[in-house]
Amino acid sequence: MTRDIALIDVLDRLLEGGVVLTGDLTLAIADVDLVRISLRALICPVEATREAAQP
Amino acid sequence: MTGEPARAASHRFATEPETVERDLARLALTIVELLRQLMERQAVHRVERGDLTADEEERIGTTLMLLDDRMTHLLERFGLTRDELNLDLGPLGTLLPND
Amino acid sequence: MTGARYVYAIGRPLDPAGLAGLRGIDGAQVHQVAHRDLVAVVSAAPHDEAALRARLERLDELAVVARAHHAVVAAVAALTVVAPFRLATIYQHEHRVCELLRDRHQRFEALLDRLAGTVELGVKLYMEDSPPAPAPAAAGGSGRAYLRQLSQRHRRRDTEWQHAASTAERVDTTLGAHALDRNHHRLQPAHLSGVSGRNVLNAAYLVSTARVSEFAELASRLAKDEPAMRVEVTGPWAPYSFAEPDGGQRP
Numbered sequence: 001m002t003r004d005i006a007l008i009d010v011l012d013r014l015l016e017g018g019v020v021l022t023g024d025l026t027l028a029i030a031d032v033d034l035v036r037i038s039l040r041a042l043i044c045p046v047e048a049t050r051e052a053a054q055p
Numbered sequence: 056m057t058g059e060p061a062r063a064a065s066h067r068f069a070t071e072p073e074t075v076e077r078d079l080a081r082l083a084l085t086i087v088e089l090l091r092q093l094m095e096r097q098a099v100h101r102v103e104r105g106d107l108t109a110d111e112e113e114r115i116g117t118t119l120m121l122l123d124d125r126m127t128h129l130l131e132r133f134g135l136t137r138d139e140l141n142l143d144l145g146p147l148g149t150l151l152p153n154d
Numbered sequence: 155m156t157g158a159r160y161v162y163a164i165g166r167p168l169d170p171a172g173l174a175g176l177r178g179i180d181g182a183q184v185h186q187v188a189h190r191d192l193v194a195v196v197s198a199a200p201h202d203e204a205a206l207r208a209r210l211e212r213l214d215e216l217a218v219v220a221r222a223h224h225a226v227v228a229a230v231a232a233l234t235v236v237a238p239f240r241l242a243t244i245y246q247h248e249h250r251v252c253e254l255l256r257d258r259h260q261r262f263e264a265l266l267d268r269l270a271g272t273v274e275l276g277v278k279l280y281m282e283d284s285p286p287a288p289a290p291a292a293a294g295g296s297g298r299a300y301l302r303q304l305s306q307r308h309r310r311r312d313t314e315w316q317h318a319a320s321t322a323e324r325v326d327t328t329l330g331a332h333a334l335d336r337n338h339h340r341l342q343p344a345h346l347s348g349v350s351g352r353n354v355l356n357a358a359y360l361v362s363t364a365r366v367s368e369f370a371e372l373a374s375r376l377a378k379d380e381p382a383m384r385v386e387v388t389g390p391w392a393p394y395s396f397a398e399p400d401g402g403q404r405p
Contacts (some may be wrong), residue, residue, distance in 0.1 A: 005224075007217050008347050009276060009388050012339040012356070014220050017394035018240035019164065019265075021254070099305045109298065116297025119304065 080133040085140040158199035161243045162226045164262050165236040172233045178226045189255035199244045231392035235270040238394045273390035275359050277373050280351030280384040281318040322355040325376045333359035337395040358395035
């Protein structure tokens with residue numbers, strides 16, 4: 001696979017597809033997290049996770 | 056990475072006053088734009104139903120025209136484009152339609 | 155998180171030579187954890203959990219992690235059947251990964267059997283932008299005329315949209331009938347994908363490896379009949395969209 005694969009297509013699959021398991025996971029991306037970190041939420045910037053001021 | 060808009064890299068905000076003001080403007084104008092679009096849709100719906108008098112059509116049409124004009128000026132004032140006005144609601148999609 | 159393992163996929167046992175030099179998140183060496191005839195493809199997870207979580211909330215860093223994850227999945231998929239994992243699945247210790255394989259053995263077996271010899275193809279349909287209607291005349295025009303123009307614009311957009319939606323449904327149904335399974339992703343807004351036109355279908359199809367070109371050709375053919383439609387076929391992908399252990403979403 002080359003770098004010509006669009007990020008949005010990769011994220012469609014990695015954030016909403018794939019095997020999902022609960023249990024011993026320390027960083028499972030739950031649905032709530034998807035809203036925060038999904039590509040769409042990040043690009044439309046009016047959301048809760050604003051960056052702290054840079055040091 | 057092909058296919059990614061240039062804006063993608065700049066989604067993080069500095070906390071300079073102008074940026075904060077611009078972001079607040081973007082949020083406020085998004086809401087105003089939502090209302091404007093709803094009013095527009097409602098007006099068009101009534102025109103198509105034919106239940107407006109000529110006078111009402113004139114008044115409503117003029118109001119919408121002025122509203123749109125006002126919005127254009129506000130956008131210019133804050134250096135925003137209409138495309139930038141939107142809110143993402145995650146699984147619910149975006150607040151405003153994307154066309 | 156010393157000893158923690160980032161899991162990329164479940165698969166069949168691999169010749170270790172196939173994994174030599176394969177690097178994952180943060181350049182960690184990829185290896186396999188085996189239990190009977192199943193393996194989990196893993197690497198040492200990044201040490202700082204909080205930092206990783208923060209990274210995943212920044213688009214530029216999320217992209218790096220996502221592409222690293224995808225690169226590992228793609229490399230392994232070229233060697234054996236895999237059930238790819240969603241982003242950022244981490245277990246505290248390697249023995250927990252073994253337990254996972256043991257506890258879910260039957261379901262993973264069934265999943266791999268179902269996915270063997272298949273790949274995922276993505277099909278995206280775009281409705282080309284029609285030339286923008288001239289903005290209704292502003293100052294000077296009558297309110298009534300403005301309203302009429304708005305009405306025309308709305309009606310035209312509705313018709314275009316209805317047509318696009320029914321075409322999308324037709325293409326999706328036809329392709330679905332030629333695939334082993336199908337699934338849908340969210341439509342991609344133009345300002346995110348950076349391409350022209352409006353995305354009206356964003357679907358994934360599970361297809362046997364032998365029928366990939368035939369399927370791709372069918373997708374092109376279906377879109378060609380529609381003058382204002384553009385089709386984009388992506389893949390072959392490892393079967394991300396069909397990795398439900400309890401069966402796919404065959405409509």
